[in-house]
Amino acid sequence: EPVIQARYERVLAAMQDGALPAAEELADNGAKLHELCLKLEIAAGVDSPAEDQQQRMALQVNRLNDGLTHRGEAQSGRELIEQMQIEWAGIGPVTSEARERFGARFRAVLRQIQA
Numbered sequence: 001e002p003v004i005q006a007r008y009e010r011v012l013a014a015m016q017d018g019a020l021p022a023a024e025e026l027a028d029n030g031a032k033l034h035e036l037c038l039k040l041e042i043a044a045g046v047d048s049p050a051e052d053q054q055q056r057m058a059l060q061v062n063r064l065n066d067g068l069t070h071r072g073e074a075q076s077g078r079e080l081i082e083q084m085q086i087e088w089a090g091i092g093p094v095t096s097e098a099r100e101r102f103g104a105r106f107r108a109v110l111r112q113i114q115a
Contacts, residue, residue, distance in 0.1 A: 003090035021093040030098035037105045
C-alpha cells in the first residue's frame with residue numbers, strides 16, 4: 001500500500017535525522033485519528049461519545065453531500081472500513097495520550113463489527 005510505504009519512509013527519515021516531531025504535527029495527526037474514529041463509528045452505526053456529537057453530525061452531513069455528488073462511486077461498508085484502517089496506519093506520530101485514547105475507540109468499534 002502506498003500509504004504504508006509513505007509512513008515507513010517518513011519514520012525512516014525521522015530516525016536518520018534524529019528530529020522529534022513538532023507539536024503542531026502531533027496535534028494535526030491526533031485530530032486525524034479523532035476524525036477517523038468518528039468516521040468508523042458512523043460507518044459501523046456505533047454511538048460516539050456525547051462530546052463528539054456535533055463533530056459527528058458535521059461529518060455525517062459531509063458524507064451525505066459527498067454521496068449526492070459522487071453517485072455510483074460509493075464504496076461498500078467493508079471497503080470503507082478497510083480504507084479507514086489503511087488511513088489509520090498511515091497517520092504519522094501522535095502523542096501517547098491521543099494514540100491510547102483514539103486507538104482504544106478504534107479497536108473497540110472494529111471488535112464490535114467483527115462480533
